[in-house]
Amino acid sequence: MSAQTIRTDQITKDYPGTRALDNISVSFDSGKVHALVGKNGSGKSTLVKIFSGALKPTSGEFYLNDEKLHFNLTGEAYEKGIVSVYQEMSLVPGLSVAENIFLGRLPQKYNTIDWHRTYQMAGQLLQKMKVEINPREMVSRLSMWQSQVVEITKALSFNPKVIMLDEPTSALAQNEVQSLFEAVRALRDQGVIVIYITHKLQELPQIADTVTVLRDGRLIGTVKMSDVEHKDIIHMMFGEVKVQSRPRDIQVQDDVVMEVKGLSREGWYQDVSFKLRRGEILGIAGMLGSGRTELLQGIFGSEPVQKGEVIVEGKSYKKANPIKMKNAGVGLTPENRKKEGLILVHSIIDNLCYASMNLTADGWVENKRRRNTFAEKQVEELEIKVPEVRALCSSLSGGNQQKVVVGNWLNTNPKIMLYDEPSRGIDVNAKQQIFEIMWAQARKGISTVFVSTELEELLEVCHRILILRHGRIVGEVNPDDVNVNELYELCMRGD
Amino acid sequence: MDLSGAIAGKLSLNQKKIGLFLLDHIMEVFLIALIIGLTFRAHGFMTWENWMNILRSNSLKGVIALGMTMVIIGYQIDLSIGSTVALAGVIVARLCRDLPPMGIDLNLAAVIGMALSFGVAIMMGWLHGTLAHKAGMPSFIATLASKFGLYGLAAILSGGYPIANQFPDWFNQIGGGRIGGANGIPIPAIVLIISFLIILFIMNNTTTGRAVYAVGGNKESARLSGIDVGKTTIIILIVVQIMAVISGFMTSGQVMAGSYSFGNGWELDVIAAVIIGGTSFNGGIGTVWGTLLGIVFMGVITNGMTLLNFDIYVQYIVRAVIMALAVLVSSYRAKVKA
Numbered sequence: 026m027s028a029q030t031i032r033t034d035q036i037t038k039d040y041p042g043t044r045a046l047d048n049i050s051v052s053f054d055s056g057k058v059h060a061l062v063g064k065n066g067s068g069k070s071t072l073v074k075i076f077s078g079a080l081k082p083t084s085g086e087f088y089l090n091d092e093k094l095h096f097n098l099t100g101e102a103y104e105k106g107i108v109s110v111y112q113e114m115s116l117v118p119g120l121s122v123a124e125n126i127f128l129g130r131l132p133q134k135y136n137t138i139d140w141h142r143t144y145q146m147a148g149q150l151l152q153k154m155k156v157e158i159n160p161r162e163m164v165s166r167l168s169m170w171q172s173q174v175v176e177i178t179k180a181l182s183f184n185p186k187v188i189m190l191d192e193p194t195s196a197l198a199q200n201e202v203q204s205l206f207e208a209v210r211a212l213r214d215q216g217v218i219v220i221y222i223t224h225k226l227q228e229l230p231q232i233a234d235t236v237t238v239l240r241d242g243r244l245i246g247t248v249k250m251s252d253v254e255h256k257d258i259i260h261m262m263f264g265e266v267k268v269q270s271r272p273r274d275i276q277v278q279d280d281v282v283m284e285v286k287g288l289s290r291e292g293w294y295q296d297v298s299f300k301l302r303r304g305e306i307l308g309i310a311g312m313l314g315s316g317r318t319e320l321l322q323g324i325f326g327s328e329p330v331q332k333g334e335v336i337v338e339g340k341s342y343k344k345a346n347p348i349k350m351k352n353a354g355v356g357l358t359p360e361n362r363k364k365e366g367l368i369l370v371h372s373i374i375d376n377l378c379y380a381s382m383n384l385t386a387d388g389w390v391e392n393k394r395r396r397n398t399f400a401e402k403q404v405e406e407l408e409i410k411v412p413e414v415r416a417l418c419s420s421l422s423g424g425n426q427q428k429v430v431v432g433n434w435l436n437t438n439p440k441i442m443l444y445d446e447p448s449r450g451i452d453v454n455a456k457q458q459i460f461e462i463m464w465a466q467a468r469k470g471i472s473t474v475f476v477s478t479e480l481e482e483l484l485e486v487c488h489r490i491l492i493l494r495h496g497r498i499v500g501e502v503n504p505d506d507v508n509v510n511e512l513y514e515l516c517m518r519g520d
Numbered sequence: 521m522d523l524s525g526a527i528a529g530k531l532s533l534n535q536k537k538i539g540l541f542l543l544d545h546i547m548e549v550f551l552i553a554l555i556i557g558l559t560f561r562a563h564g565f566m567t568w569e570n571w572m573n574i575l576r577s578n579s580l581k582g583v584i585a586l587g588m589t590m591v592i593i594g595y596q597i598d599l600s601i602g603s604t605v606a607l608a609g610v611i612v613a614r615l616c617r618d619l620p621p622m623g624i625d626l627n628l629a630a631v632i633g634m635a636l637s638f639g640v641a642i643m644m645g646w647l648h649g650t651l652a653h654k655a656g657m658p659s660f661i662a663t664l665a666s667k668f669g670l671y672g673l674a675a676i677l678s679g680g681y682p683i684a685n686q687f688p689d690w691f692n693q694i695g696g697g698r699i700g701g702a703n704g705i706p707i708p709a710i711v712l713i714i715s716f717l718i719i720l721f722i723m724n725n726t727t728t729g730r731a732v733y734a735v736g737g738n739k740e741s742a743r744l745s746g747i748d749v750g751k752t753t754i755i756i757l758i759v760v761q762i763m764a765v766i767s768g769f770m771t772s773g774q775v776m777a778g779s780y781s782f783g784n785g786w787e788l789d790v791i792a793a794v795i796i797g798g799t800s801f802n803g804g805i806g807t808v809w810g811t812l813l814g815i816v817f818m819g820v821i822t823n824g825m826t827l828l829n830f831d832i833y834v835q836y837i838v839r840a841v842i843m844a845l846a847v848l849v850s851s852y853r854a855k856v857k858a
Contacts, residue, residue: 368737369737370737379741386727391724433745
């Protein structure tokens with residue numbers, strides 16, 4: 026195959042209020058793995074979506090081998106040989122590997138499926154990927170990395186010129202990553218342009234030939250992997266960040282409200298111990314897959330733990346569940362607010378009062394007036410913008426929905442609040458308001474555990490930050506002593 | 521310009537409000553229209569006797585539909601209620617036949633039979649709920665199995681034949697009696713109204729009701745809000761079984777016999793009434809009032825068609841159309857509001 030190039034010429038993508046991509050001119054050539062990195066919201070997925078035809082640029086052009094591309098439908102990118110492999114698996118678990126690869130276009134003979142040829146062709150493709158997977162195997166019986174490779178093989182069966190891999194290792198265990206890399210290198214050596222999107226910088230030296238960094242929609246630069254070090258890339262990703270700091274009047278008190286002792290869950294986190302003081306906002310910094318969400322779920326008792334205990338105000342909880350922890354004064358706002366935090370088909374007032382149901386009722390019987398008071402108190406204090414408290418929760422914006430999730434828990438008079446990625450998918454203003462809420466609660470003596478991917482947020486909000494790496498707490502920092510780059514280093518180091 | 525724009529805006533806002541109100545109360549509107557139409561067209565429709573007759577014949581399935589409303593709002597289902605209806609009647613009939621010769625008072629025998637039926641119902645509801653919650657067995661499957669099992673049990677206990685004329689008279693009155701003389705209010709209708717008020721209260725005014733809505737609306741969110749999903753699931757599946765037992769007493773009392781063939785196929789009529797009443801099959805949405813309307817609506821339309829000499833098979837098709845329309849209206853309403 027001769028050399029191929031995909032390149033963009035001054036591509037800009039505007040959304041109302043924000044510019045997702047700003048004048049990006051970049052080119053990727055064949056026979057290399059091109060890493061595309063940047064923190065959340067940097068524009069990397071926007072760029073990929075433009076290549077795959079899912080989005081149209083506001084201005085600018087892009088070319089494949091000097092042919093100007095213009096897609097009206099996603100299928101058109103496919104026809105031109107641009108294929109993306111997403112982290113969400115699109116395979117049918119109940120079908121064989123070969124069937125999945127040729128789904129919808131199985132080879133036929135005499136109007137029936139030619140199974141012999143199907144398996145043979147699939148076998149050849151898998152061989153090209155240098156992996157040992159039986160094409161007759163059911164996909165449901167494959168391991169994660171094998172499924173991921175089948176997904177890539179399926180993409181390869183379209184003879185693509187460009188393959189875009191979006192966080193392909195995010196669901197994989199450490200040893201599986203190596204096997205996947207083998208397959209990616211095999212792909213590269215066949216002359217395919219591989220665009221590799223990742224947030225795991227430690228993978229880059231092993232797999233990437235070039236690194237392209239985006240920050241806030243702007244191209245910071247493309248460098249050869251062999252020319253740079255870890256910290257150079259981090260610096261490119263974050264730049265000089267000015268971290269705003271939390272109000273100084275929030276004082277941490279001396280008494281410990283919660284102590285986590287040797288908490289372990291097989292495969293997710295091991296032997297986690299820490300203390301939380303009254304009025305303290307404790308951050309937990311860790312990358313995706315570090316076990317941070319699972320740790321919060323373990324403390325809250327919504328998922329099982331194998332070992333260890335959580336002590337809340339002197340009382341030990343070993344096999345906890347959300348009901349017990351709620352009664353102990355612990356609340357959790359889950360990461361996925363639509364699926365786990367809210368009941369979208371119900372009204373705002375209902376959603377604000379589910380967790381506090383036992384407090385608003387007189388015993389078994391509802392007290393509707395008190396329920397209204399509870400709901401209206403949160404609407405007012407959290408400044409939830411609602412047309413009417415009886416409107417359905419699904420009619421609210423992301424930020425206001427998040428506030429409803431928080432309000433639902435604040436109505437239970439918690440002593441401890443656990444926040445799992447509270448700022449995900451909400452705008453800057455709403456984010457700031459959520460932080461204000463945390464501070465306001467801290468002033469009232471409520472303690473907080475705050476998990477976020479956005480390390481700047483942790484530095485801005487927290488009194489203290491624990492570093493979680495591969496399910497273990499490996500350090501503790503004072504947010505006043507570190508900057509974002511250093512914190513990022515700490516989270517990634519030793520991987 | 522501005523002024524007319526403002527007026528137009530206001531008008532359209534009011535129109536929207538009226539539209540939403542009509543959409544919310546479309547069942548009431550249809551029902552009133554239907555009643556007015558039948559009053560003029562169907563001879564003998566608007567009489568006391570006919571209305572009492574409608575109430576009497578629809579209360580038997582109606583009480584179960586009220587319980588089923590809780591079940592469907594809680595995103596579960598119970599297909600076994602028809603067999604429970606039969607079993608409850610058969611248990612009481614069998615004991616009323618077999619215990620008195622052993623020297624036990626007939627009245628006591630009936631009471632023992634009733635208690636036993638309630639016991640079986642509570643046990644079955646608990647079993648369905650536990651299987652659904654703990655073992656992850658969909659209640660569709662668990663209760664389908666029970667439907668066959670309880671049917672078989674009722675057939676064995678009754679020896680394959682109806683057990684007739686064994687009940688004490690007061691038991692017969694539960695199904696066939698009337699308050700206020702021969703033209704009075706049928707007791708099943710009174711049972712229906714009382715059941716309606718109790719379940720209405722539970723669903724609208726208690727923490728149990730709120731939990732049912734929450735669990736049906738989003739099980740995971742409910743669980744993470746510290747709501748006891750398992751307990752809620754078990755409660756609703758017990759309630760519907762208890763309602764089926766009550767219906768079983770009324771059914772067998774009305775015909776003065778217990779038979780394994782009673783209640784056969786009722787589950788679908790009951791579910792139809794709940795769905796026509798606006799309860800979402802996806803859980804979380806629905807009202808007890810809606811189900812009462814659904815019961816009355818189906819009763820009135822069946823009665824009206826009979827009075828107008830509609831072919832019985834045409835009646836099935838009319839019911840099918842009504843059900844499809846009701847569901848379309850419900851999903852349209854959900855879309856408008858979201």
